[in-house]
Amino acid sequence: MSSERRSRLTPEDRRTQLIVVGVNFLADHPLDELSMDELARRAGVSRALLFHYFESKQGMHRAVVTTARDSLLQATAPDPELEPRERIDDTLRRFAIFVREHRGTFLSLVRGVASGDPTVRALVDESREFNAELLREAFGELGVRDTRAVRVALRAWVSFAEEVFVSLAADQLTDDDELVAFLVRTLDAAVTAARDSDL
């Protein structure tokens, strides 16, 4: 891209474009390999420009992880038209599709929790919390009482599901129907165990 064309972008668009280069990097590399130098090289811009937009490597990492995380959350956002059971199935199915199509990004995100930067970890933790919250809503509609045990079980099950996706993504994702059925069975079992528990 010529610098002439580049200059036509608004600062906001320019920043977005740089973030997208960073998100694409995550498809094949872990977050901790994304230095300012690396991003500058890939985006064909100066380090100075990156510091102008992101202030620090940490700021750049946060922007890239936020965008990657939000793309996952958007791709798996529950369809409000569906009944709770179908909604859970549908969300899990789209999760499986996202993991298959953006395997590297998904792994980088999950491993992003393993960032030395607490803010980056918090960004990824938030999405777990958010997914647990969606499940709480769905089970609430199904008449499950919102107890501490149920909340603990749902949060823990989100980690369970994430680990299943990580294990399978490292290898190869199997049949979506099989995977969704397996996940739903373990989810229901966790909720049932929690309902019966004084945890």
Place this chain on the structure above:
Amino acid sequence: MSSERRSRLTPEDRRTQLIVVGVNFLADHPLDELSMDELARRAGVSRALLFHYFESKQGMHRAVVTTARDSLLQATAPDPELEPRERIDDTLRRFAIFVREHRGTFLSLVRGVASGDPTVRALVDESREFNAELLREAFGELGVRDTRAVRVALRAWVSFAEEVFVSLAADQLTDDDELVAFLVRTLDAAVTAARDSDL
């Protein structure tokens, strides 16, 4: 401790003593706050001595996390005298006791996965892998076939259990019987779902 007494320790003992100070630090603080300065201050030794024993902060972190992790693994090591079912119950019960008695250390360890240092992450990942392996053995004795689905389920369930302990430790651990019963139910459900699955 006087330097006279100190000098009587073998280098190996001296190193162990420094590691113990680091492990105790983890009871109240996350790993990333454990700097060479902090450890030197707490142990009443010079930074130079720490560098002599650990070479780098990274080396010190690895030594401290390895010891903390091994203390958890030892405290929860399965009793080979027990039948598989009782062995699983007993291990989970001792896990609950460890978390209650060493809450901070447990949380630091789990959060240690979130270290920027891949080697420290690997140390904690290893203990998950190890716990999944113990479960595989126990279920193997119970006649469960060792399929990919079962392996995936057991690894994921270890993350599930860890998350349950983290959630409850942050608050307060409930009755051990209740907790063990809840965990075992979800474990059995995960294994059953995996047995029936072509995952």
